[in-house]
Amino acid sequence: GTFNPLVVDSIYKPMHLSIATTVFAVGKYVRFLRDFLETAEKHFMVDFKVRYYIFTDRGGDVPAVVLAPGRKVTIIPVPGSNRWQEISSRRMEMIQTTIENQIGKEADYIFCLDVDTKFHGRWGAETLSRLVAAVHPGYYKQTHEHYPYERRPASRAYIPAGEGDYYYGGATIAGYVGDVHKLAKYCREQLEADAANSIEAAWQEESHLNRYLLYNKPTKILSPEYLWQDFKAKTNEVQIIRFSQVNKNYAEVRPNVKKRK
Ligand SMILES: CC(=O)N[C@H]1[C@@H](OP(=O)(O)OP(=O)(O)OC[C@H]2O[C@@H](n3ccc(=O)[nH]c3=O)[C@H](O)[C@@H]2O)O[C@H](CO)[C@H](O)[C@@H]1O
Numbered sequence: 001g002t003f004n005p006l007v008v009d010s011i012y013k014p015m016h017l018s019i020a021t022t023v024f025a026v027g028k029y030v031r032f033l034r035d036f037l038e039t040a041e042k043h044f045m046v047d048f049k050v051r052y053y054i055f056t057d058r059g060g061d062v063p064a065v066v067l068a069p070g071r072k073v074t075i076i077p078v079p080g081s082n083r084w085q086e087i088s089s090r091r092m093e094m095i096q097t098t099i100e101n102q103i104g105k106e107a108d109y110i111f112c113l114d115v116d117t118k119f120h121g122r123w124g125a126e127t128l129s130r131l132v133a134a135v136h137p138g139y140y141k142q143t144h145e146h147y148p149y150e151r152r153p154a155s156r157a158y159i160p161a162g163e164g165d166y167y168y169g170g171a172t173i174a175g176y177v178g179d180v181h182k183l184a185k186y187c188r189e190q191l192e193a194d195a196a197n198s199i200e201a202a203w204q205e206e207s208h209l210n211r212y213l214l215y216n217k218p219t220k221i222l223s224p225e226y227l228w229q230d231f232k233a234k235t236n237e238v239q240i241i242r243f244s245q246v247n248k249n250y251a252e253v254r255p256n257v258k259k260r261k
């Protein structure tokens, strides 16, 4: 970390911000909720007003986790699906419409996070900014020729060779509610345009996200400290792992399976 947490906290805590956090737990992914919520209560935006919006088709399986004062859970029922690609992508549409119907009136900032994760270290106000994305832990050492961008011009997620800043992970999107709304709406429209042309981008909504962020630069970029993967070996350059994807058995948890990156 290159920030002083005491300074950051003294700037943001007096602002009494409301933080929305969306997390999708569709089908078997409800099993990740307990660790996600319990570790978030230890490390994520501690002492802030946080509302977790849990999108699920299994409301009855949402674990009761003790939350600190000022924090609460809201369950948003969503349909199931038999394609993980669709579940992952449909987050954009649901984030868009839930911001319009509810979150827009309730929060200042929003974080949209993968559920198959745990927090291991402080994630605080140093992550607040207008539009925030995290560098994907699989690509932070690579240059743009090696990013898994969508390279087919027929897709709306297309990025031509020679272009690119970073490859961002789909598991962390954040910012002002209005700015994340704009991003989600764009990605939803691009996903639907692709679907109408029977094309699916290489990494679904993550591909559209990367295109959006190439032409609408984030105001803050989080290092892989904020988006790690448990299967990756520990490295010297990333000394603090704050948030990491757990190892999961893809064949066990996904309704249909595709090889991971
Ligand atoms: C580290 C990272 O950046 N991960 C991204 C990556 O793979 P991942 O392998 O991390 O994707 P994933 O299986 O975790 O799916 C993304 C998220 O969708 C939700 N979900 C998915 C399947 C399901 O059956 N039920 C369910 O609820 C859940 O919140 C999950 O965390 O690529 C995906 C798109 O292809 C997303 O962009 C992920 O955010």
Ligand SMILES: [Mn+2]
Pocket: 114, 115, 116, 171, 245
């Ligand atoms: Mn994930």
